[in-house]
Amino acid sequence: MSEGPKSWPVMSIAEAHARLTAPGAPFEIEEKVIRGIRTKVWKNAPPTLRHVFENGRAFGEREFMVYEDDRATYEGFGRAAVRLANRLTAEGVTKGDRVAVIMRNLPEWPVAFFAGIITGAIVTPLNAWWTGPELQYGLADSGSKVAIVDDERLERIAPHLDECPDLLRVLVTRLADAPADPRVQRLEDVIGPVNGWAALPVEPMPAVELGPEDDATILYTSGTTGRPKGALGTHRNMTSNIGAGGISVARNFLRAGEPIPVVDPKTAPQRTSLLVVPLFHATGLSATLGPTINAGGKIVLMRRWDAEPAMQLIEREKVNATGGVPTIAWQLIEHPARTKYDLSSLQSVTYGGAPSAPELVRKIPEVFPASAPGNGWGMTETTATFTSHLGKDYENRPESAGPAAPVGEMQIRDPADGVTVLAPGAVGELWVKGPQVVKLYWNKPEATAETFVDGWLRTGDLARIDEEGFLFIIDRAKDMLIRGGENIYCVEVENVLYDHPAVMDAALVGIPHKTLGEEPAAVVHLKPGGEATEQELRDLVRSRLAAFKVPVKVVFWPETLPRNANGKILKTELKKVFQEEPA
Template identity: 85%
Template sequence: MSDAWPVMSIAEAHRRLTAPGGRFEIEEAVIRGIPTRVWKHAPPTLRDVFINGRAFKDREFIVYDDDRATYEAFARATLTLAHQLVADGVRKGDRVAVIMRNLPEWPVAFFAGVLTGAIVTPLNAWWTGAELQYGLADSGAKVAFVDDERLGRIAEHFDSLPDLERVYVARLKDETADPRVRRLDDVIGPVAGWAALPERPLPDVPLGPEDDATILYTSGTTGKPKGALGTHRNMTSNIGASGVSAARNFLRAGQPLPESDPHKLPQRTTLLVVPLFHATGLSATLSPTLNSGGKIVLMRRWDAEPAMRLIEREKVNSTGGVPTIAWQLIEHPARSRYDLSSLVAVTYGGAPSAPELVRKIAEVFPGSQPGNGWGMTETTATFTSHLGKDYENRPDSAGPAAPVGEMQIRDPADGVTVLPPGAVGELWVKGPQVVKGYWNKPEATAETFVDGWLRTGDLARLDEEGFLFIIDRAKDMLIRGGENIYCVEVENVLYDHPDVMDAAIVGVPHKTLGEEPAAVVHLKPGGTATEAELRAWVRERLAGFKVPVKVAFWPETLPRNANGKILKTELKKVFADETAAA
């Protein structure tokens, strides 16, 4: 490695990586009338991803408790189920819902739907029965794949779902008399038997890059969730984005590019601890892993010590999700008992992370690279990526966009004026990852998607080299007596305190100032910081009007939705209750 770093700019690294004939070559495609940069060699559709994965035949693909499935076993189960869907009358464009926890049956159901040409609609397995009823009704799902727990939530709503013709249940415990409900095991059997299922051909369904592939619902922190309608190209664009980010790091460090043929490389193992129904789990993890022959280890639910046990047993190379997961691995008192040396990447997104976390990952896991990024459901997960030395040198950034992506900072007042580097405004993005629009919501689509650009609602800035710095969600920014307070700025200062593991800033009403900042924090094990100490900590580092007027202590990790975003509406109730009591 060269002593000088970086040895080339982001722009030069991208120019070399995307040159004609290269793995990451870019071409221009006209998508819905808009010229768009796309990956020339990305798999055209998710069916191609499935076919690429099957080439790894005898490699293990999925591990869950005592269940283990090879690529060939997974392929046979998926094709068996796809033919069952065709027999059920599922046709191209029909919606097929997947609503279950992270089980081996989840990707089988997803890709079975894909192979029939259906628009696969993963719904949030954390939702209540009424919320699931909304998602099923809004999408018009014809078939649903659920687990036993989700069946219990939706069964009472069957009468209000006339479009729902069939429900397949994974790991069903008790029989049900409803004629629409069928055991998934009756079609594909248990995981241990998948390899013995008969060979079946691919369904004869024409698929193209711009065909509809998925509906992923937004997190719905305000109002009803909206279904982001994604294409096959949207879903497969993450494969190029994840690869180019790692390759860029080698060039920036003056190193030769490593071997890229996954058939010639050791298998990479990922401990997946975010839900598969979320864009990060599905688009940024499942599809790239399947395409490159990796192994995915699933957990029933996140728990730091069982996770460390799995990392040691399965020689896990990468994990992450949200910053809290990384913190819990770092701070866990039992960490020294486990061999975690196989970890080479600890990555996360979905929530602000403290700059200190980058340093801690490098210190605690010396062989691993910290990584983060920025994306939304509407960008089919990852839009920017930030790894290794770039991340260590800009720990408060979310990194640059992949070369197919474009970013602009626009004046929030008019949504048109493009602001210069360093100026804070609203982030607009464009690229092959940006979805078509919202399912059956033309007005919301017109407001958010403009001439190929996505209006993100995030306040951000770009530096001269194109590194993205997220400042705050526009609608979450506090205004105290006319002064703007970017919550993430105060949160990062709190994260820097040695006792703080998790922190969030929310607005509390004030009679004359409008609102003031208040903090909710979760302390690390053994942490003893007091409200007065934390307020003084912030006061020493930020302007007085940014200092939280109150600090509440939360007994566990702060509540988050499935996308990893802190549920600030829940945290505000802490202070609303105080006000009511007063």
């Protein structure tokens, strides 16, 4: 990472953005009217995800994905995706139908996603960590016609298929035994094994007209009601991350007074990323997969995150970038075997999705001298990245999430009225606007009306913005905690605890954790004469919800939980019971 001249920065954020977005510049901005709202957009971004797919396929025999012994080129990936798209069309999938993708990070995941995209479907990635009932809700709520899953997810949804009335077909990959249900078919019978994709015949893509404002994805985000909400995103939402990621890097060169390197993706060294966040997250899908394909990069996948195997992959595949949440960076830094491996190829360790200590910003370049730290802020509703914070800007403001990409706008409003815009430095509720903001919540008109107002997204985050436009997240107005990048809405867990016959009062709070950011912990008050053990309550939550939502601790409170005058539980008081035993 360059130290730049002593006068750093040589220009403001506003001046850097003005240069980078000027007419004729690579990041030129224009205005479009989208759903009646004038919106800044990237002029040169791919119009749709089909264009991203075609841009990637143009890299031909270049290697695209690596997973254990499987390796796929761009051409092999392209042939498999088109073949599967044509199969979906034969199954009756038409533009606007929902196609669910439910699997761990496998090479088949991007194939399933882009196959759905090029049929014109609204692709609906569901959280692979969800339980069977949670997955059934997502399939039924979205009205998915086809689900493309792996063997583990089939096992979870199989008992619930009759509760998904719109689901006509399930295609499953990596299944050991023959499917017992006639609705279920092997994906390999359509596209074959990964290492055979390049030998598939060339087929024409389905003839479907797609535009930037067409619906592309439904990504589920938990809701304060306890039921996940499907964020309906357009093709423009999904492709806007390509510009946002590129401009944040270019901005750093200008701020340092250095020329921006001219990079031709066709001839430049291929950039390799170790992807360890789930593809079903906006971060994995929108901020990583899409931009990587568009630029012809390589993605290395792991079955599950494990620091030492990750370091082996970084050395073997000469990985340039990794990250996702602070957990990953900390585990790489602190692993006792780190010095056994050549990690010198790492140029970028970035993260978001969880609180991170300023200490981490200093440790990354110290431990990985060729690597720059980075973080950012975004939500499922902003299709991942809305602000980016890299290099020296991050080192100088380690508690900030960075400035917004110049197509985005941010305001801090008075939480009391949701209208009054506060002055720089004042703390209030963060509202954002831009081409990254999704269209609405699927089948949730009331929640849509509350959250999306005249083109603005009410984020629920308490924040401040300094004079130069750097965002600082202060707290979450929504009752939510984030464990290693996974959103946990407290009411969802509390509702399960309340279902126990002995529980009178229950509250979920976040307790600090060095690598995960925070973990869920519960405080429970039992009914007179009621009995329950900590393990019993944790098992109850585990039986209903995904494992990451299970409280790591349960403390029994001797009386009714403390509340304010409005009856709201004082969670700040409850957190104190865990402070004597820090995680």
